[in-house]
Amino acid sequence: MSDREGAAGRRAADAIPTGVGLIAIFVVSRLILVVIALIVEANVPMQAGGSASSAPILRSLTASDGPWYVEIASSGYHVEALRGPFHDYVFFPLFPIVVRAASILTLGDVALAAVLVANVAFAVAIVVFERVSRPLLGAAGALTATAFLAFAPGAVAFAMAYTDSLFLLLSLLAVVAARRGSYALMGGLFALAALTRLPGIVLVVPLAVVLGEREGWRLHRAWLWLLGGPIALAGFLAYLWALTGDALAYPRAQAAWNNPPDTVAPPGLPNIPTTVIVLALIGVVAFYLFQLVYLRTSRIPRADVAYALAGLLTLALTARIVSLPRYLAVLWPFPWLLTSRRSSLFQRVALAGFVVAYAGFAYLDFTTLVAA
Numbered sequence: 001m002s003d004r005e006g007a008a009g010r011r012a013a014d015a016i017p018t019g020v021g022l023i024a025i026f027v028v029s030r031l032i033l034v035v036i037a038l039i040v041e042a043n044v045p046m047q048a049g050g051s052a053s054s055a056p057i058l059r060s061l062t063a064s065d066g067p068w069y070v071e072i073a074s075s076g077y078h079v080e081a082l083r084g085p086f087h088d089y090v091f092f093p094l095f096p097i098v099v100r101a102a103s104i105l106t107l108g109d110v111a112l113a114a115v116l117v118a119n120v121a122f123a124v125a126i127v128v129f130e131r132v133s134r135p136l137l138g139a140a141g142a143l144t145a146t147a148f149l150a151f152a153p154g155a156v157a158f159a160m161a162y163t164d165s166l167f168l169l170l171s172l173l174a175v176v177a178a179r180r181g182s183y184a185l186m187g188g189l190f191a192l193a194a195l196t197r198l199p200g201i202v203l204v205v206p207l208a209v210v211l212g213e214r215e216g217w218r219l220h221r222a223w224l225w226l227l228g229g230p231i232a233l234a235g236f237l238a239y240l241w242a243l244t245g246d247a248l249a250y251p252r253a254q255a256a257w258n259n260p261p262d263t264v265a266p267p268g269l270p271n272i273p274t275t276v277i278v279l280a281l282i283g284v285v286a287f288y289l290f291q292l293v294y295l296r297t298s299r300i301p302r303a304d305v306a307y308a309l310a311g312l313l314t315l316a317l318t319a320r321i322v323s324l325p326r327y328l329a330v331l332w333p334f335p336w337l338l339t340s341r342r343s344s345l346f347q348r349v350a351l352a353g354f355v356v357a358y359a360g361f362a363y364l365d366f367t368t369l370v371a372a
Contacts (some may be wrong), residue, residue, distance in 0.1 A: 007214060008361055010306060015187040020112050022127060025147050027144055029150045032355070038361075041057075049065045050065040050066060060365075061115045062160070063160070063366055064160070065162060069161050070099070070111050073096040073097075073110050073113070087253035090254050090257055092236065094163075094196065095114075096328045098166065099113050121169045122168070125158075125172060128169065128172045129141065129145070129172060133145045133336065136299060136301075141339045149329070149335045151358045152329040154328055154356065171339065173202055175210065178206075178214075183225040185215075187225030190203055191228035191229055191232035194229035199311065202307070205307055208223075210301055229287045256288070284325045289312070292309070292335045304333040307333060309329065312328075315327050315328070338350055
C-alpha cells in the first residue's frame with residue numbers, strides 16, 4: 001500500500017465527525033456481543049452459578065467472574081470460601097462499590113447495574129482515549145486507534161460485569177492528570193485504580209516517567225503523590241487481614257484461582273480442545289509482543305511505552321493465561337502502535353482480525369469455555 005493510498009484513506013476517515021465515529025464504534029462493538037449472546041443463549045442451557053442473571057443478554061454479560069462481583073456488591077466480602085476453595089476477596093473492591101451505588105438507578109437490580117457501570121465507564125474511556133490520541137495520530141488516526149481498542153480480542157470484558165472498563169478510564173485519567181501537573185488528582189486516581197485491580201499498581205511506571213519529564217529526576221514533593229497507589233493497595237490488604245485474621249489472605253486465596261480452565265463444552269455446543277483454546281490465547285499474546293518488536297515506538301511517548309512494557313512483564317509474572325487477552329486490552333499504547341503504521345491495508349487487515357478474535361472470545365466467555 002503506497003503512502004498516497006494511505007493518505008487517501010486517512011482523508012476519508014477525517015470526513016467522519018468524531019462524535020459519530022465514537023458512537024458507531026461503541027454501538028457496533030455492542031451489537032456484535034448482543035448477537036453472539038443471543039446465539040449462545042438459544043443453544044446453551046443455563047449453567048448453575050455461571051451467571052449473575054437469567055435475563056436475556058444479561059445472562060451472557062454477567063457470566064464468568066460476573067457472579068462474584070455482583071455478589072460482593074450485594075453482600076460484601078466473606079471470610080469463608082464460597083465455591084470449593086475459592087474466596088471472593090481476590091476481587092478488588094472499587095468496582096463492586098460503584099455497582100452497589102449504581103444499583104439505586106436500576107431499582108436494586110445489581111446485575112444490570114454492573115453491566116451499566118462497565119459500559120458507561122467504557123463509553124467515557126473511549127472519549128478520553130480519542131482526545132489523548134489526537135496529538136499523536138490526528139483526528140482520523142485517533143478514531144482508528146479507538147476502533148483497535150474497542151475491538152481488541154480481550155475487549156469483550158469492557159461490556160461485561162468486569163473491572164476492565166473502570167480500570168481503563170481511571171488509568172487514562174491518571175496519566176492525563178500527571179501530564180497536566182494535577183498531581184493531587186493523579187494520586188487520587190492512582191489510588192482508585194489500585195483498588196480496582198492488582199495490576200493497577202503498575203501505573204506507577206508511566207506516572208513516574210511523566211513526573212520525571214516534567215519536574216526533572218530530582219527530589220520533589222510531587223513524587224509523594226505516587227504513594228497513592230501503594231497506600232490504597234496496602235489499605236485493602238490490611239482490611240483483608242482484619243477480616244480473615246491472616247496477613248497472607250490475598251496471596252493464599254489467589255493461588256486457588258491459578259488452575260487451568262475447565263474447557264468441557266456445556267450441553268448443546270461442540271467441545272473445543274484445550275489445545276485450540278491455549279493456542280488462541282498464546283496467539284493473542286504473540287501479536288502484542290510483535291507490536292512492540294516490529295512496529296515503531298518512536299512516535300509514542302516514553303511514559304506510555306514504559307507502561308506497555310511494564311504491563312507485559314507484570315502479566316507474564318502474575319496473570320492466568322485465560323485472563324491475558326482482557327488484561328492486554330487495557331494497555332492503551334498498543335492501539336497507537338497499530339495505527340502508527342502508514343499502510344491502510346495493514347490497518348484494515350489487523351482491525352478485521354481483531355473483530356474476528358473479538359467475536360471468538362465473546363463466544364468463549366459467554367459459554368464459559370474460558371472463564372476470563
